[in-house]
Each structure stands twice: as structure tokens, then as C-alpha cells.
Amino acid sequence: MRETTIAILGAGAWGSALATLASENGYSVRLWSRGGAKTLLEVVEDADIILSAISMKGVRAVAAQVQSLPISKETIFVTATKGLEPETTSTPLQIWQEVFPTHAVVVLCGPNLSKEIQMSLPAATVVASESAAAAQSVQLVFSSHRFRVYTNSDPLGVELGGTLKNVIAIAAGVCDGLQLGTNAKAALITRGLTEMVRVGVHWGAKMETFYGLSGLGDLLATCNSPLSRNYQVGYQLACGKTLTEILAHIEGTAEGVNTTVVLMQRAKQQNISVPITEQVYRLIQSEVTPRQALEELMVRDMKPEHFI
Numbered sequence: 001m002r003e004t005t006i007a008i009l010g011a012g013a014w015g016s017a018l019a020t021l022a023s024e025n026g027y028s029v030r031l032w033s034r035g036g037a038k039t040l041l042e043v044v045e046d047a048d049i050i051l052s053a054i055s056m057k058g059v060r061a062v063a064a065q066v067q068s069l070p071i072s073k074e075t076i077f078v079t080a081t082k083g084l085e086p087e088t089t090s091t092p093l094q095i096w097q098e099v100f101p102t103h104a105v106v107v108l109c110g111p112n113l114s115k116e117i118q119m120s121l122p123a124a125t126v127v128a129s130e131s132a133a134a135a136q137s138v139q140l141v142f143s144s145h146r147f148r149v150y151t152n153s154d155p156l157g158v159e160l161g162g163t164l165k166n167v168i169a170i171a172a173g174v175c176d177g178l179q180l181g182t183n184a185k186a187a188l189i190t191r192g193l194t195e196m197v198r199v200g201v202h203w204g205a206k207m208e209t210f211y212g213l214s215g216l217g218d219l220l221a222t223c224n225s226p227l228s229r230n231y232q233v234g235y236q237l238a239c240g241k242t243l244t245e246i247l248a249h250i251e252g253t254a255e256g257v258n259t260t261v262v263l264m265q266r267a268k269q270q271n272i273s274v275p276i277t278e279q280v281y282r283l284i285q286s287e288v289t290p291r292q293a294l295e296e297l298m299v300r301d302m303k304p305e306h307f308i
């Protein structure tokens with residue numbers, strides 16, 4: 001039997017970590033990055049699985065390039081990007097589904113700081129798809145004694161968990177940078193999760209998905225780790241650096257900055273209450289200082305503790 005071939009698009013921190021996991025499991029892995037030695041055709045040709053770990057800003061263009069190449073009907077697409085497209089507010093899943101409507105698309109998302117995974121520390125993730133068989137195939141590729149992979153049937157919910165938590169991770173970085181304490185951080189994460197649920201359910205995801213690994217799990221990982229680029233953005237803003245300075249020095253992609261802008265725009269249009277996102281938005285637009293953003297959140301109208 002021919003061996004299963006995995007094409008990984010995007011040789012950044014996350015694409016490389018996922019390539020390591022699949023290689024260690026004995027799969028044949030081909031890695032593509034723009035400017036790399038291999039052409040896109042060489043990498044995707046005859047691939048059983050094509051996984052994208054491209055930053056949000058490159059997803060649509062790369063998907064269009066792949067569309068122009070000969071791809072087998074059976075090929076499974078996997079998306080590991082966490083972001084929202086500014087022009088359409090689409091998620092990466094929606095873009096891949098739009099470009100490849102007859103293929104199975106799987107979302108891979110969870111509390112997966114790539115540096116820890118490259119250090120071989122144990123972690124768990126979720127692979128979600130409308131096709132249970134496709135999700136199981138991807139589960140097999142990445143599962144190992146150090147990487148536990150669960151399947152899930154709510155791909156949009158799994159993806160939105162990983163995407164929306166980046167906004168809250170920026171706020172958590174601000175909270176730590178201002179040294180607001182453990183009570184404040186717990187309140188922020190808990191109310192942040194409610195905000196994620198409110199948005200996600202409005203956009204068609206299942207509520208319970210946000211209490212799983214890709215929602216609460218990833219929220220906890222990124223809000224509590226200096227390894228998170230989004231957390232670093234908030235932390236350094238609280239320490240007085242400008243967003244331009246921070247983004248110029250950060251290693252890799254902090255998707256939460258762009259996600260905040262797109263989320264704010266769509267929440268406004270749809271009249272969804274997103275108070276934490278609104279303060280992160282005003283902060284990155286330099287409309288408020290970190291202290292003012294905190295003040296604005298604390299003096300909001302009194303209300304019951306709603307969970308959605």
C-alpha cells in the first residue's frame with residue numbers, strides 16, 4: 001500500500017511543530033513555505049492530507065493557488081490557522097470550504113503553544129469536521145504518547161474557540177502587565193469566555209464546544225503563558241510600549257490584533273455585546289490607555305451574571 005503523504009503549507013512555528021508530530025509518527029511529510037525550495041505543486045501533488053498553518057493574511061491567496069493545481073477528490077484539507085479575514089469576516093474553515101466545496105475540511109485547534117510541543121512536552125488538541133471519517137484520519141496522523149487528539153463534530157465552534165480567545169489573551173496580558181492580581185485575571189478569563197460563547201453561538205457554533213479544549217483550554221493556555229504572542233502584545237502595551245514597537249519585535253504572528261478589529265466590526269453590525277473586545281479594540285487604536293480600559297470595564301452598568 002502507498003504510504004500516507006501529508007503536505008504542510010506554512011513553515012512557521014506551528015506548521016513546523018505539526019510537521020514534526022506527523023514525521024515522528026512515520027508519515028511522509030512535505031513542508032511548503034513561500035520562498036522555500038519546493039514548489040507548491042511538488043508539495044501538494046498526490047498528498048492525502050493538505051494542512052494549512054499559514055497566517056490569516058495569506059490563507060485566501062494560498063487556497064486560490066492550491067485550487068489551480070491538480071488535487072485528488074479524496075484529499076482532506078486541514079486548517080490550523082486562528083483568525084478572521086478582514087474583507088469578508090470569514091474564518092479559515094469557511095475560506096477552505098468555499099474554495100474546495102466537495103472536499104472534507106478539518107479544523108485542528110487546541111491549547112498548543114508550539115514552543116512547548118517542539119520541546120516534546122505533552123499536549124492535547126481537537127480535530128473537528130462535518131466528516132467524522134476525515135476527522136478520524138487526521139486524528140490518526142497526529143496522535144501519539146505525547147499528543148492526545150480528540151475528534152469533534154462542530155468545526156466552526158472549535159475554530160472560533162481558538163480564534164476568539166486571542167482577543168482575551170491580549171486583555172490577559174494587559175491584566176498581568178498592570179499587576180492587577182489573580183482575582184482580576186480570573187474575572188477577566190471567566191467573563192471573556194462568556195463573551196466568546198455569546199459571539200460563537202450567534203455565529204452558528206455550539207455552546208458546549210467553548211467549554212472544551214479549543215475554547216476554555218486554549219483560553220487558559222494563552223492567557224497564562226508568556227510564550228503566547230497575543231498575551232505578549234497586551235503585556236507589553238501595559239508596560240508602555242507602542243503597538244508598532246511590539247509588532248516589530250514579536251516572533252511570528254499575533255493574530256489577535258487583526259481579529260479584534262474584525263470582531264469589533266462584525267459585533268457592532270450584529271449588535272452583539274462584546275465589552276472586553278471593545279476595550280482591547282480601543283487600546284490597540286490608542287483611544288484609551290491600559291488603565292482607562294480597565295476603568296471603563298469596572299464602571300459598566302450593574303447587571304445579573306448572564307452566561308451568554
Ligand SMILES: NC(=O)C1=CN([C@@H]2O[C@H](COP(=O)(O)OP(=O)(O)OC[C@H]3O[C@@H](n4cnc5c(N)ncnc54)[C@H](O)[C@@H]3O)[C@@H](O)[C@H]2O)C=CC1
Binds near residue numbers: 053057061062255
Ligand atoms: N505558534 C503557535 O503556537 C500556534 C499558532 N497557531 C496559528 O497558526 C497560524 C500560524 O502561526 P505561526 O506558525 O505561529 O506563525 P509564523 O509567523 O511563525 O508562520 C506563519 C507562516 O505563514 C506564512 N505566510 C504568512 N503570510 C503569507 C502569505 N501571504 N502567503 C503565503 N504564506 C504566508 C509565513 O511564511 C509562515 O510560513 C496563526 O494563525 C496562529 O494563530 C495555532 C496554534 C498554535
Ligand SMILES: O=C(CO)COP(=O)(O)O
Binds near residue numbers: 227
Ligand atoms: O494559539 C496558540 C496556542 O494554542 C498560540 O498563541 P499565540 O498565537 O498567542 O502565540
